[in-house]
Structures are given as C-alpha cells and as structure tokens.
Amino acid sequence: MDVIVIGEPLVEFSASAPLTEADTFRLSFSGDALNAAVAAAAAGAHVALVTRVGQDEFGERLIRFAAAHGVDTRWMLPGAGSTGAYAVGADPGGERAFAYMRACSAASRLGPSDVADAPLAETAVLLVSGITAALSASCAHAVRHAAEIVHASGGKVVYDPNFRSRLTTPEQAAGVLADIAPMAALVAPSCPGDSLPLLGTADPAEVVRACLKLGARAVAVTRGPEGVLLGLPGGGDTWPDGSAGPLVEIPAVAAQAVVDQTGAGDAFIGTVAARLATGTALRDAVRAGTAAAAISLQGQGGTGRVATPEEIDRLLTRPKEA
Numbered sequence: 257m258d259v260i261v262i263g264e265p266l267v268e269f270s271a272s273a274p275l276t277e278a279d280t281f282r283l284s285f286s287g288d289a290l291n292a293a294v295a296a297a298a299a300g301a302h303v304a305l306v307t308r309v310g311q312d313e314f315g316e317r318l319i320r321f322a323a324a325h326g327v328d329t330r331w332m333l334p335g336a337g338s339t340g341a342y343a344v345g346a347d348p349g350g351e352r353a354f355a356y357m358r359a360c361s362a363a364s365r366l367g368p369s370d371v372a373d374a375p376l377a378e379t380a381v382l383l384v385s386g387i388t389a390a391l392s393a394s395c396a397h398a399v400r401h402a403a404e405i406v407h408a409s410g411g412k413v414v415y416d417p418n419f420r421s422r423l424t425t426p427e428q429a430a431g432v433l434a435d436i437a438p439m440a441a442l443v444a445p446s447c448p449g450d451s452l453p454l455l456g457t458a459d460p461a462e463v464v465r466a467c468l469k470l471g472a473r474a475v476a477v478t479r480g481p482e483g484v485l486l487g488l489p490g491g492g493d494t495w496p497d498g499s500a501g502p503l504v505e506i507p508a509v510a511a512q513a514v515v516d517q518t519g520a521g522d523a524f525i526g527t528v529a530a531r532l533a534t535g536t537a538l539r540d541a542v543r544a545g546t547a548a549a550a551i552s553l554q555g556q557g558g559t560g561r562v563a564t565p566e567e568i569d570r571l572l573t574r575p576k577e578a
Contacts, residue, residue, distance in 0.1 A: 257328075257379040258301035258533035261526075262371055262402055263289020263388040264363035265307055265322065265332075267314045267341035270518065270556055275345035275353045285321045286559055287340070288387050288418055291519040295526030295548055296383070297326035298562045301533050304328040306374045306402075308362040310339035315362070325562070331374045337362035344518055356422065358391075367394040368401040380533035381441075382406040383525065386417040386450075389432045390424035396432060403439045412441035412532055415472075416525045417450040426453035438471030442538070444525055446478045447485075460485040461503060476528070476542055478521060483508040484542055506542050509550040509571055519559065523552035527568070547571040 266287035271278030293305040305327050309315030311334045318339060323329045340358030358364065366388075376382065382402055389396040403413045415436045419429050433454055437443055445451050445467065448458035455466045460477045464487030467475040475487040486504040527548035531541035548563040550571065555561025 257304055257375050259293075259296045259303045259381045259383060259526075259529050260306060260374055260376060260379045260402075260406075261289050261293040261296070261303065261383045261529075262306045262366070262399060263287065263292075263385060264340055264358065264361065264366075264391060265290035265305065265309065265318050266358065267318070267339060269341065269343040270560075271343070271345050272556065273345060275343060275355060278345050281343065282556060284559060285318050286342075286519060288385050288416070288519075288522045290318075290322065290327075291522030291559055292383055292385075292416075292526030292529070293322065293327045294325045294559050294562055295523040295552075296530035296533075298564055299527045299530035299544070299548070299568070300565050301530035302328065303530070304331055304374060304379075306331040306366075306371055308333055308335035308337075308366055308370065310334070310337055310362045312339055314339040314341070325559070331370075333370070335362040335365060337365055340364075354422075361391075364391040364395060366391075366398050368398050371398045371402045372405075374402075376402055376405040376411075377409040379406060379411050381412045381414055381529045383414045383416070383529045384436070385415070386419055386429050386432055387423065389436075390420065390429065399432070400435060403436055407439035413439050414442045414444070414525065414529050414532070415440045416521070417443070417445045417454055418521070419450045419453055421453070430454045433467075434470050437467060440472045442474045442476060442528070442532070443467045443470075443472040444476040444478060444528070446480075446521065451477070461487075464503065474538060478524065479508075481508050484546060486539060486542055488538075504539060506539065506546060509547045511550040511553040514553045515556050515560070517553060518556075520549040520552045523563065524549040527563070543572060544568050
C-alpha cells in the first residue's frame with residue numbers, strides 16, 4: 257500500500273450561487289479524506305480509504321464513486337448511522353458557505369479497532385487530518401492509533417490540521433496538532449486559516465518554527481496564491497538566529513480558471529502524499545501538489561476536477577510568461 261487515508265467521505269450538494277440564493281444543486285461526493293484519496297490515486301499511488309459509510313443508498317454510491325476513481329475500498333465499511341452530507345455555495349471571489357449534515361454519522365463512530373484492520377504497518381504514507389480527529393473522541397483515538405502504528409513501522413505520517421470551528425475549538429485542535437506532530441514526517445497547516453487559531457501567528461516563518469518545535473520533521477505552510485513555505489530542520493543559514501532551516505519558497509501555480517475553491521487544499525495534500533509514497537523528494541512533491549491544487553480549481557465541488565500526473569508535469573514545465 258502506498259497511501260492510507262482515514263476520514264469521512266461526504267455526499268456533496270454544490271451550487272454556483274450562495275446558499276441563501278441557490279435553488280439548483282449538483283450531486284457529487286467529497287469530504288477532505290475522499291478528495292485527498294482521489295487526488296492521490298490519480299497521481300498514481302495505490303490508495304486505500306479507511307472509513308465507515310451509512311447503510312443507505314448514498315453509502316453504496318460513495319463506495320462505487322471511490323472505486324471508480326481508483327481508490328481501494330476494502331476498508332470503506334457500512335456501519336451504524338447515516339452517511340454524512342453537506343451543501344456548499346461556491347463563490348470563487350470570496351468565502352464559501354457550508355451547511356453540514358453529519359451529526360452522528362457512520363464515519364464519526366470510527367475507532368481504533370476499525371483502523372487496526374487496515375495494513376497500516378505496510379503502508380508508505382498515512383494521511384490524516386484535524387477534521388477526522390474532530391469528528392468524535394473515538395475518531396481522535398483512531399487518528400492517534402494509526403499514526404503510532406505507521407510511525408513505529410517506519411512509514412511517513414502526513415498531517416493536515418484543517419481546522420474547522422464548527423467541529424472543534426482552537427484549544428482542542430492545537431492539542432491534536434501537538435499530539436501528532438512528533439510522529440509526523442510532514443505537517444501542512446494553512447496560513448492564516450490553521451495557523452492563527454492553533455499557533456497564534458499569521459507569520460509563515462513562525463508557523464514553520466512552531467511546528468518544528470512540536471516535533472514535526474518538515475512543515476509545508478500553504479498560503480493560497482502566495483504559494484507554500486517549506487521548512488526543514490537543520491541547516492540554519494536562512495534563520496536570523498540560526499536556530500533552524502532552511503526555508504524554501506515554492507510559488508503557487510497559476511490556475512487557468514477558478515470555478516470553485518472547494519477541495520483545492522485536499523488535492524494538494526493528497527498529491528504530496530502520493531508523490532512522497534512513490535519516492536519523490538519533498539520539494540518536488542510539494543511542487544506537484546501546488547499544480548494539482550491549481551487544476552482542481554477548474555471544477556465544481558471537491559472532486560469536480562482531478563489532475564492527472566501528465567497534467568501536473570506539463571503544468572510544472574510550462575514556460576513562464578514574460
């Protein structure tokens with residue numbers, strides 16, 4: 257197994273207008289875990305999604321959808337509770353509005369025993385997020401248990417804090433970050449979306465410093481159109497006090513069109529995980545992630561536009577405009 261993703265797939269009702277006005281919705285499937293798993297599979301990795309879905313028609317459709325996009329669905333199991341869902345009103349120029357219907361969902365009942373059945377000790381990369389940990393106490397335990405197994409087995413743990421104020425508090429989310437960071441090969445907080453509530457700073461360099469101090473081996477601070485600041489331990493020549501470094505600026509890839517921002521961060525982290533699992537150097541994996549994120553902006557919904565490896569490589573090698 258190259259990549260294992262743990263989290264909740266969701267039924268998605270997306271609209272091209274604000275939710276206060278929209279009357280037409282497109283049915284699809286999304287959620288940060290599914291978006292990332294689909295992106296990782298499209299990038300060429302053997303990916304499994306570990307979750308539970310409701311014993312209903314939407315649960316069956318989610319499993320079929322994931323399988324059709326190359327995701328190994330053997331650990332997408334039916335369970336008690338409904339399949340989670342959400343509605344999103346897309347506004348490319350501003351904030352997206354979400355309305356969630358996931359309380360007491362099947363995936364929120366996921367626990368350590370569920371993830372223990374997956375081949376964690378044999379996977380190259382485990383991808384987990386703060387959203388998954390925030391779904392319930394049992395989900396938080398599942399995330400930590402999976403990270404412990406993969407870390408102890410020599411695999412890479414990739415953690416996306418993905419803070420959502422509707423699911424958890426800054427204090428609780430910061431606690432999960434502190435818990436997982438010492439086991440993480442890469443932590444990928446957004447700035448300022450994750451960094452301000454969890455670390456108290458909107459300075460990308462300080463975000464790197466804070467995550468390295470927590471024990472992460474590398475940090476990729478995502479900044480939307482400003483690109484990614486990649487921080488690595490050791491070196492020190494780029495830090496004013498020589499305490500840590502180097503810092504690597506990785507520019508964003510310009511999107512050909514922006515239809516919907518939903519899932520761009522998931523496309524980024526899923527592609528990074530896939531590239532790391534298949535032996536790509538971290539800097540190049542992050543560059544590929546930025547290209548996948550740019551391509552994802554062209555589709556509506558979290559899985560509306562999924563980049564292929566050929567598209568990613570072509571975008572990265574495209575000559576810059578004068």
